[in-house]
Amino acid sequence: MKIVHFSDTHLGFSDLDVLNSNGVNLREGDFYKAFSDIIDAILKIKPDFVLHTGDLFHRASPTNRAITFALEQIDRLNRAKIPLILIAGNHEAPKSKALAPILKIFDSFENVYAAYSQNAEIFEFKDINFYALPHINDEKKLLGELDKIENSLDLNKKRILLMHATVGAYYLMHEFGEWVFPKEREYLFEKFDYVALGHWHGFSGLKKFNNVYYAGSSERTSSNDTRNDKGYVVIDLDKDLKVRHETIKLRKFLKFELDAKNLESEIKQLDLSKIEGAIVEAVLYNLDINLSMEIDNSYIKSHFDRASYVKIKRHLLESKSESYENVEAITLQDYFLEYINTQIEDEKQKKRVIEKARELFSIVETGL
Numbered sequence: 116m117k118i119v120h121f122s123d124t125h126l127g128f129s130d131l132d133v134l135n136s137n138g139v140n141l142r143e144g145d146f147y148k149a150f151s152d153i154i155d156a157i158l159k160i161k162p163d164f165v166l167h168t169g170d171l172f173h174r175a176s177p178t179n180r181a182i183t184f185a186l187e188q189i190d191r192l193n194r195a196k197i198p199l200i201l202i203a204g205n206h207e208a209p210k211s212k213a214l215a216p217i218l219k220i221f222d223s224f225e226n227v228y229a230a231y232s233q234n235a236e237i238f239e240f241k242d243i244n245f246y247a248l249p250h251i252n253d254e255k256k257l258l259g260e261l262d263k264i265e266n267s268l269d270l271n272k273k274r275i276l277l278m279h280a281t282v283g284a285y286y287l288m289h290e291f292g293e294w295v296f297p298k299e300r301e302y303l304f305e306k307f308d309y310v311a312l313g314h315w316h317g318f319s320g321l322k323k324f325n326n327v328y329y330a331g332s333s334e335r336t337s338s339n340d341t342r343n344d345k346g347y348v349v350i351d352l353d354k355d356l357k358v359r360h361e362t363i364k365l366r367k368f369l370k371f372e373l374d375a376k377n378l379e380s381e382i383k384q385l386d387l388s389k390i391e392g393a394i395v396e397a398v399l400y401n402l403d404i405n406l407s408m409e410i411d412n413s414y415i416k417s418h419f420d421r422a423s424y425v426k427i428k429r430h431l432l433e434s435k436s437e438s439y440e441n442v443e444a445i446t447l448q449d450y451f452l453e454y455i456n457t458q459i460e461d462e463k464q465k466k467r468v469i470e471k472a473r474e475l476f477s478i479v480e481t482g483l
């Protein structure tokens with residue numbers, strides 16, 4: 116029995132102020148591409164089942180584009196008669212009862228089994244049962260639903276558990292509403308042939324167990340996520356459990372660190388062979404406030420013109436940036452008077468200039 120597990124596809128996620136050639140936000144388009152690449156791969160693999168463990172959508176109320184895209188792509192699986200088991204994650208779970216759950220859009224799909232209400236669902240097939248625990252806002256209720264699963268295990272069939280949760284403190288995403296699976300319930304995992312987890316964005320097998328896996332996300336929801344190994348998991352359940360992670364091709368994220376004091380030679384030495392279409396972060400360091408004012412963003416960007424997006428970060432030398440912040444914190448008048456104080460030595464003349472400056476500032480400030 117072959118199963119494909121993927122997760123955290125965050126359809127509708129957008130980032131960076133740049134459009135692709137279809138006029139869609141570049142990163143939003145990247146997430147659609149990652150999704151359809153995975154559907155392409157699944158149709159080639161022809162597994163017996165497909166699992167998606169939550170955060171199919173980035174929001175509980177996705178845009179029309181995200182919804183129609185999801186419908187089109189899931190329909191490809193549906194028409195190929197590959198059953199898809201799906202649970203709601205914390206991102207798409209409605210935060211209030213007034214909102215209808217978005218995953219309900221798949222109700223009319225014959226081969227889609229979605230758990231999105233605030234209940235656990237058991238989807239039963241001939242040789243295998245899927246125990247689907249969606250994200251549930253009320254933790255007490257969530258634990259009650261977990262009890263229900265524990266009490267309904269059919270030991271004559273293969274068993275798969277689907278959850279969207281943090282298991283072990285390492286996998287915390289520091290997000291609103293994320294659920295930390297209670298350690299004292301971890302004994303449950305060995306009652307399943309495979310535990311399919313969503314929420315953590317890197318592919319990961321939990322060391323303590325040999326059957327508990329995060330599929331990881333299909334794309335990067337932040338430029339801090341520099342992982343290149345995004346994709347899907349292929350599971351072979353026939354004898355011993357075999358788990359293989361397959362990666363898909365993502366847009367490149369490239370980071371360049373540039374010494375601002377030797378900028379020209381630093382730029383000359385750049386390896387730009389992989390720059391085409393990439394998202395670039397150029398970090399200027401060794402920078403004081405005067406030098407920073409001399410270096411124009413457009414000058415830096417002109418060297419990365421084959422990239423899709425260039426973000427420039429400036430790391431000011433610490434002592435200088437402190438004094439700069441102090442300048443901002445005082446009024447322009449105080450700053451100017453302080454300047455006069457240091458520039459004019461003759462006390463009489465200094466007093467005269469300071470009085471004149473105060474007079475002029477008072478005119479500006481009262482608007483007379």
Ligand SMILES: [Mn+2]
Binds near residue numbers: 123169170204206314
């Ligand atoms: Mn997620």
